[in-house]
Amino acid sequence: MPDSIVALLREAGWQAPPDDGARDPAGERLLASLAGLSLGKTGAGRETAASDVAFYERPCEPDEDESLEGLPWRGRTGPLRAVADAHHNHMIVLLDAAGAAYVYTVPDGMLYRLGSSLGEALERLLLGLNYGPGIDADG
Numbered sequence: 001m002p003d004s005i006v007a008l009l010r011e012a013g014w015q016a017p018p019d020d021g022a023r024d025p026a027g028e029r030l031l032a033s034l035a036g037l038s039l040g041k042t043g044a045g046r047e048t049a050a051s052d053v054a055f056y057e058r059p060c061e062p063d064e065d066e067s068l069e070g071l072p073w074r075g076r077t078g079p080l081r082a083v084a085d086a087h088h089n090h091m092i093v094l095l096d097a098a099g100a101a102y103v104y105t106v107p108d109g110m111l112y113r114l115g116s117s118l119g120e121a122l123e124r125l126l127l128g129l130n131y132g133p134g135i136d137a138d139g
Helices: 003-011 028-034 118-127
Strands: 053-060 081-086 091-095 101-105 110-115
Touching (some): 028 053, 053 118, 091 118, 101 118
Antiparallel strands (some): 053 081, 091 101, 101 110
């Protein structure tokens, strides 16, 4: 988890998962430690608006959520599972099978890759750092 957001996470009640030396490339232990947690707030950020993030109790797998079916980026990203809502439910935080994080912005229907880990994505969302270019739809 980036040092820049650890204090925000702890204020929300987060406890880092124990580091037992086992590999966790997809971030499953980290994700479990965030289940049900709400943190951050919307407002002015460093480069763009900062967001609140509300984690689900468990990830929503692609076949469990109709809104995740038929996303026009699936050929580029593979299956994505939803793990949290952000920015007053105007964004959905998504992870791929390798643990890379994305955000889907509901109002404009854009998808952004926020980093190779959930920690990178949280840093961008909570601090209001630029998301970078949107991902073009398949086709």
